[in-house]
Amino acid sequence: RRRGGGKGRQPGSPGLWVSPLFSSQGRRNWLAMAAVEAAFPPANLTPVNQSGCDVHNHQVSAKVTFSLFYTALLVLGACGNILALCITFQRRKKKLNSTDLYLVNLALSDALFTLALPGRIAYYVLEFNWPFGDWFCRATAFVFYMNTYVGIYFMTCVSVDRYIAVVRSRHPGRLRRMSRARAVCVLIWFLVFLQTAPLLLRPMTRRMGDRLTCMEYFNFEEVPKLPYLLLAACVLGFFLPVGIILVCYVRINLKLCQTAKENPLTVKNGHHRRAFTVILVVLLAVLLCFSPYHLNIVQFMVRKILYQPSCREQQAFKMSLQVTVAFMNLNCCIDPIIYFFAFRGYKRRLLRIFRNSGSMATSSTRHGPSFSLRPALLSLTAPLPPLLLPS
Template sequence: MEAENVTPSSAHNQTACDVFVYQGVAVVLFPIFYAAVFLISLCGNSLVLYVMCQRKQKSNSTSIYLLNLALSDALFTLALPARITYYIRHFDWPFGDLLCRLTMLLFFANTYAGIGFMTCISLDRYLAMVHPHQLQCLRSVKVVRRVCCLVWALVCLQVAPLMFRSTLYEHQQRRTCMEYFNFEGSRFTPYLLLLACAVSFCCPLITIAVCYAKINLKLHTAAKQNSITGRLRRNHRANTIILLVLFTFLVCFSPYHLNVMQFMSRKIQHQPVCEELRAFKVSLQITVSLMNLNCCLDPLLYFFAIKTYKRRVLSLLKDSLYCHPFLRVCHMGSCGKVFIQVIFIRYKVVCKMSATMLSSSTSNSSGNSTCTTLYDHREYARVLMPLFYSAMCFVGLLGNCLALHVIRPNLKKMNSTTLYSLNLVISDILFTLSLPLRIAYYALGFHWPLGEAACKISGLIFYINTYAGVNFMTCLSVDRFIAVVMPLRFAKLRKVSKVRYICLGVWLLVLAQTLPLLNMSMTNEEADGYITCMEYPSFETVDHIASILIGAVIVGYIIPVVTILVCYSILCYRLQFMAKNNHLTDKFGRSRKAIGVICCVSLVFVVCYSPYHIDILQYMLRKLVSDPGCTDLAAFQVSLHITVCLMNLNSCLDPFVYFFACKGYKRKLLKLLKLQVSMSFSSAARTSPDCSSKDVNDGTKIHLNSSIMGSERLPEMRALQHE
C-alpha cells in the first residue's frame, strides 16, 4: 500500500507538525532490527534460491511459486542497507532521488509479490487436496509459469507509477525518503488506499482462509470415511501448511493494513490533527517493520515445512540443528574416541527495571503531571498490543506446557540440565499466566480496573519470571562450561543433590528481589482519569533513577550476557579442538552441530533482548547529562512498549526453538501429538494425477510398513528411554 506516503492535505500541517519526535529511539532500534533482518534474509533466501536451482527433479507448481517468493524476498533484501543508513542518519537520505525511488519500488514490489504468491500457494494446495482430478490442468508447470508471469505483471502495474514522481522531501534540514508526508495527497487518497487494502489484503486473506477451511473440511470428511486415510501424515501436513501460511499472513501483513484502513477511515470523516499524524507515523513504522520481517521468516518456514528442501540444505551445509539432551564428554574404549552430546540451552536473559529502583525513596514532585503526551499512542496500542500478547499467551502457554509434559518422564533420571530446564519452563508458564491481566490493561487503553492488589500480583509474577530467567540461564551456561571444559575438577557442582540446592537458592534470591514490590504502590492515576499499572513514568521522580537503572542493566543484563558468551565461546573452541583431534567426531559433524546451535541461539538472544537494553542504557545516560523533556519521555515510553514486546516474545519462541533443536524432544513430542510439524508442500501434491503412481506405490506399502514398524522402532524407543 502507499500508506507510508499518506500526507496531511495542507502545507501548513507539513511544516508545523513535527512527526519525527520519536527519532531518538528510531535511530537506535531500526538499524539494529533491519541489520538482523538483512543478515537472516540474505542467508536464508540465498540458500533457498541455490538449493532450488540445484534441484535435479522436474519442477512442480509448489517449487515454482516458492522460487518466485524467494526471489521477491531476495530483491527486497538488497535494498535494506540503504534504509539502514537512512535511519542511522536520523531520517536523512544521502543517495539521491533515483535510489530513493528504486528502494521504494523494491519495498512495494516485495509486499505485493509476497501477498500474491502466498495466495497462489494456498490455491495450489486447495486444488491438490479438494479437486485432485477435476482442475489439475491449473497445476501444470506450463500454466503455473504463466500465472507467475501474471502475478509479476500485476505487481509491476501496481508499483510502476511510483517511479514517475519524486519521493524526496526537504523537511527540517533533512531529506526524507519514502515517508508518508512526502506526497501531497488529494481528497481521493483515503478512498484509493481503502480500495487498495481491500483488493491487496482483504481479498487474499479471505481466499487463504477459505482454502484452509475447505482443506480442513475435506480431511475431516475423508478421515470419517476411511480411518487409514485419516491417519496418513500427508493429510495432516497439507492441512497444517495452509494454517502456517495463514498465521504468517496474519502476523506480518494484518497490523499494517488494519492500521492504514483505520486511519484512512478516520481521515474521510475529519482532517487529522498533529497528534494523530504523529501517532500514525509511529504505528506505521512499527507495522512496516513487522511486515518486512516476513522476508526473513519465509526461509525458516521453507526449512521446517518442506522436507526435501530441509534435506538438501542439511546435506549442503553438512550440519543440523539437532542435538542430544545433555552435553557431556565420555571416553569410549581404549582408543579414546570421544562422543559429544550437545544440549540446546534456551537463552532467556531478561533485564528489568529493578525492584531496587522501586524500593528507593521517591519524591512527590509533579514533574510528570505536566506531560500529557505520554500515552498519545493509546488508540493504536489498545489494538496492536492485545493482539500481540494474546497470540503470545496462547503459544507460550501451550508450548511450555507441552515442554513440561515432555520433560516430566525424565524426572526419574534427573540430571543438572533437566533440573535447570524444568525451572525455566516453570518460570515461563508463570509469566504466561499473568498475560491475560496485561491484555485487559492494554485493551482498555492503559487503564487498570482490577485494583492495586491485582496490579501487584501481575508485577510480582513478571519480575519473578525476569529474575528467574536471568539466574537460571547463567546457571545453565556455567553448568555446560563445567561439563566440557572442567569435567573432573568441578564435577561435584553438577551432582543432582548440589543442583537442587542451587535451584532452591536461586528461587530464594528471586523472592528476596521481588517481594519488596508488595510494599510499593504500583498504580498511578493520570490527569485524564486513566489508572496505569507498572509504567515507567510512575517512577520517573525516584531519586538517582538513572544511576539505579544503569546499575540494573549492568548487573541484570551485561554481566549475565558476558558470562554466557564467554562460556560458549570457550565451548566452541573446545569442540573445534576435539574435532581436530578426533576424526570420527569431525566426520559425523557433532562439533559443527553444537557450534551451529550455539550460534543460532546467540543470534535469537541478540535480536530479542539487545534493543530493550540499549534503549534503557542510552536514555539513562542522556538523563545523567541533562534532564529530558516531555517529548523525550514520551518517546522513551513508546520505545519501552515496543522493545518489551520484542523481549517478551522469547517466552513463546523458546518451545519452538527447543522443538527444532533437540532431536529427542522432537521425537517425543511428535509421538505425543501424532503430527509431523516438519511438513512438505510436495507431500500434499501426491494426490495429483502426475504423482498418482507414487501414491499407489505408497498405498501398497502401508500394510508392509505397519507390519514391520514395531520391530524397526524398537531400537529407537530404547534410545529415547536411554536419553
C-alpha cells in the same frame, strides 16, 4: 491628486500595503517571492508536515531500534532465502512442480528485497535523513512495495495450489500444469509492476529542514483522493488475498474432517496433513506480517475522510507506521519457515548442511586449519529425497 497620491496612499495608511498586492506588478512580485520561498525554505525549518505538526519526534529512539532491526533482517533474510534458492535448484532427479515454482518466486522476491535494506539502515542511522538522492529513494520504495504484494499474491497461489491438490484431487493435473503455473507467475509480476510503477514516476523525497525524508506517508498528502486510493489498494492487495487463503484453509479442513469420517485410516495420510500445515503457516505469516500495516492504514484513512486528525493522532500514526512496516518486512525472514514445512527434502538438506558444517568445524579445531570442503560440497550436490507434498 491621483498621481500625487490621495488619502489611500498616505504613509501609515492601509492602502500603502494593500494596493501593491492587488496591482499587476504587485501580484507578480508576490508570486515570485512565494516561489522562491517554496523552492528555498528557511534553514531553521523544523521537520513538520503540511499542517505544521512535528511527526518525527521519535527519531532518536527510532535510530537505534530500527537500525538494529533492519540490520538483523538483512542478514537473516539474505541468508535464509539464498539458501532456499540454492537448495531448491540442487534438486536434479525431480523437476519443479507448481508449488515449487511459486515458492521459488517468493524466495527470489525476498532475496531482491534485501538489496534495498542497506539504504533503509542508513536512513535510520542518520535520523530520518536520506543521503542517496531521490532516484535511489524511488527505487527503494518500488522494491519495498513490490516485494510486499508479490509476497502476498504468491502465498495466495500456494494456498490455492494446496486446495486444488487436496479438495480437487480427482483432476488436479489439468489445473496444476507447469505451463499454467508459469503464466500465473508472469501475470503476478506484471500486475504488481503496474501497481507499483507509479512510485518511480513521482518524487519520493521531501526536504524538511536540514533533512531529506524518504518514503514517508506525509510526503504524499498532496496526492488527490489519497485516502480512497489507499483504501482500494488495501482491499485488492490484502483483504481479497486473505479472504482467498481463509477459504482454502476452511475447505481443506472440512475435506480432512469428511475424509476422516468416511475412512478413519486416512487420518494418518501425510499428504493432506502437510497441505493443511502449509496453508496454516501461510495464513499465520500473512496475518502476522501484513495485517498490522493494512489495518493501520485503513483506520487512519477513514479518519482522514471523516475529519482532519489532530497533531497527536498524526504523531501516533507516524510511529505506528514505522512499527507496522517493520512487521511487514519481517516476512522475508518468515518465508523460509514455509519452505521448511513444505518440503521434507528441504528440511533434510538443511539439517545435513548444518551437520557437515559442525563436523568440519570440529575437524579444523583438532587438525588445524587444513581441512577438506568435500563433505559440504557433497551435501549440496546430492539429490534431494522426493517431496512429501502431492504433486
